[in-house]
Amino acid sequence: MIANLFKLGILVQPQHNKTPNKFADEIRFFRRWIKNPKATGGIVPTGSALAKSMASFVDPNSTAPVLELGPGTGVITKAILATGLAQSQLTCLEFSEEFIEPLKLLFPEINVVQGDAFNLETSFPSDTTEKFGAVISALPLLNFPIELRQKFITDLLDLMVPNAPIVQFSYGRKSPIPRNDALYSTKAHDWVVKNIPPARVWVYRRTA
Numbered sequence: 001m002i003a004n005l006f007k008l009g010i011l012v013q014p015q016h017n018k019t020p021n022k023f024a025d026e027i028r029f030f031r032r033w034i035k036n037p038k039a040t041g042g043i044v045p046t047g048s049a050l051a052k053s054m055a056s057f058v059d060p061n062s063t064a065p066v067l068e069l070g071p072g073t074g075v076i077t078k079a080i081l082a083t084g085l086a087q088s089q090l091t092c093l094e095f096s097e098e099f100i101e102p103l104k105l106l107f108p109e110i111n112v113v114q115g116d117a118f119n120l121e122t123s124f125p126s127d128t129t130e131k132f133g134a135v136i137s138a139l140p141l142l143n144f145p146i147e148l149r150q151k152f153i154t155d156l157l158d159l160m161v162p163n164a165p166i167v168q169f170s171y172g173r174k175s176p177i178p179r180n181d182a183l184y185s186t187k188a189h190d191w192v193v194k195n196i197p198p199a200r201v202w203v204y205r206r207t208a
């Protein structure tokens, strides 16, 4: 399939300074998108500017663990670790099996968990899981029903220390999670126009 796309000229071999690994990651990501566009969200991984912006909400001096949702090929994972956070403090929850082993090889000390972010209790029972100090999510939330997104944030807040950020990017103009001021604050940050497509970072924190 991919080879045919090259033959037809729909995909073009890189004529730029991308490393072979980066190109291989993009192909792997694109293959996954062909298999499951709804869960994969985009056709290329997040750009480094957006990844850095998401990671800037992680406090590497905190001892609380950090949770990344939907790490894919690990672009945002890399940016999170570049803040100085220890690999052993990071847990990554990924749904797609084919991303799991490459993530473990790339970041051997990270806790990589295969599971469903819309069913958090199965992977992280609230009575035995240490509370997270930040959640960095690249889930394609807009592809899922509003009720599921509401349940998702309510469940997630229960797994977090008070006032910890849930960081989510979105290509849309509106918050990908409906506002609920009684339960959490919603803050939009600047558009990252360097990203393809441009995206915006949203941050949610439990109120009271």
Ligand SMILES: C[S@@+](CC[C@H](N)C(=O)[O-])C[C@H]1O[C@@H](n2cnc3c(N)ncnc32)[C@H](O)[C@@H]1O
Pocket: 039, 040, 041, 042, 044, 045, 046, 069, 070, 071, 072, 073, 074, 075, 076, 093, 094, 095, 096, 099, 115, 116, 117, 118, 138, 139, 140
């Ligand atoms: C838009 S991609 C982001 C990948 C990577 N973090 C990046 O920024 O390039 C969405 C990722 O979320 C994963 N994903 C989708 N639904 C999921 C779910 N219910 N639970 C966990 N991961 C999920 C996909 O497999 C994919 O890796």
